[in-house]
Amino acid sequence: MSRIQQLAPNFYCIDTHDLNREQRTSSYLLIDEKIALIETSASPSMPYIVEGLDELHIALEDIQYVIVTHIHLDHAGGSGLFLQNCPNATFVVHPRGVSHMVDPSRLIASAKSVYGTEFDRLFDPIVPIDSERIIEIGHEEVLSLGQHQLTFYHTEGHAKHHVSMLYSATNGLFVGDTTGVRYPEMESESIDLIIPSTSPNQYDPDTMEQSIQLYEKLNATELYFGHFGAYKNPAEAYKQVRYWTPLFLAEGKKALTVSSDFKEQVHFLDTRLKELLHNYLQENGIPKNHPVYETIPFDTIVSAMGILDYLEKKNT
Template identity: 50%
Template sequence: MKKTEKLAENLYLIDDFDLNVEERTGTYVLTESELTIIETSASPSIPYIKNGIQELGYTLEDIKYIIVTHIHLDHAGGAGLLLKDCPNASVVVHPKGKRHLADPSRLIAGARAVYGQQFDTLFDPIVPIPEERLIAMDHLSKLHLSDSCTLTFYDSPGHANHHFSIFHSKLEGIFTGDTSGVFYPQLLEDNIELYLPSTSPNQFDPNKMIASIELYRSLSPKYIFFGHYGMSENPNEVFTQVIEWLPKFLDTAQQAILEGDTFEEQVKVTANLLINNIQSFLNDKGIKPTHKVYKVLNLDMEVCAMGLVDYFHKQQHSN
């Protein structure tokens, strides 16, 4: 079971074993002059990050920046807990997310509403971050990590309004969090690249997502670094697949809303239909329903279904 892998010069990926699932959520380590990590996952993942940093020959005192692409708990939930043991680090966040890391009460309430009794197991503890240790990065702000490595931040809504993406000057790659979707490396051994939209609640907006993906395309990146999970060397394929799947996801949810009476029923029907559509797609490529990728896909489609149904409910109320 690989825990830490080298992706490129001065760039490593730690598997966070989010939800105890391999290759679901990752933390990137940039071993530049200013040691930097991108994404922390939730608090139960912090021991894996600490072990990974140690495995790479560094200490927690060496970390200068902890960057989170957005404040969803599977990306930033563990930031406060990790920071407690990183005395020289600051947390870098989108301006719209900063106050929620300083006072995570709304994040906690929102997650408890979704996850109920599972909340403590999945996310606890969520530790507030002192304001003086938070850095907000606006659109086109830059962070210099070494003479040869500068990070440029881009506002990239669609998955969430408190989301930025980070272009790495030396590698010409971009850390896209969840805005450019989810990569399923479990299928690579079958010679299949699969990239699907991430439509989780509660700020999913398909038009903003497409606009952000077009922004990525304009940067001509050589690599996409996903929050879930790993690196793609085929950005154009990423963009093409996500934009092709997005209307299918929307159509599926609209169909499910007609079939279900309650929000919960609509989410359940949406998730089942999404999995059926993806299963049909993968069956045609020779992937059996017992393939390990479905452990991740089933989890992802439950969350995607919530965001899709929530989006259409909001559209109805705004009209």
């Protein structure tokens, strides 16, 4: 499968192969009078982005904006490394993300608490960004690229440092993780699978719902996921996040009763989330050997941690 997909004139999706998997994370290239790259994924994804730019005959010196929806490492972890090779680029991020990109030590510590010994393989290196190269983007602020523009919205729920962008060229929304994780393995099937992204440690289902309601008011015609790609049925994405969220939280509450040990709670909840999703898929005719079953565990383990973190904070 090609690593580059043209979504509209001068608008491309580049597969950045997070976790060394195809169709796991997306970067988006917007070619206008000013060229912007949205999402860098983690540092190990840099060769895929550079290869995609080469294929599109875009030099690193031509990139003028590097934009991230939020600062989780699978979206922004490679930004510092990428910017080292883009001398004319400015980094655009939510105001709450600025200090962490200038000094990523807390980001690194947080990711290590989730990924443990796998951290280096998945994310290293994390390169700081000079504060003079950073734009703090405000809610409803507009960034002109030339013929078209991006309008930014602060969209909490997945993280407090999350922004979404409405692209005037397509009336599409860059949603980061606000509308969850989409499984492109299901594109040839009769159903889609989109689950809420509840990773630690700022997940909040109430503010996520508020952000989705904002999306509905904006009336975007398509969504551009961090995980993964363009999706032309926004209403279905909102519906699925709303369907799965209460089910995930209910299982999280059960997990808190089975043990006082966090690792045991995570194991219980991860198992239950996988069972919920597997049952749903099999009830809808998706056979057990379908590739989607290989991808789901990458999400349920992290989602389990975030749900338990949210419930613990809510109970204290």
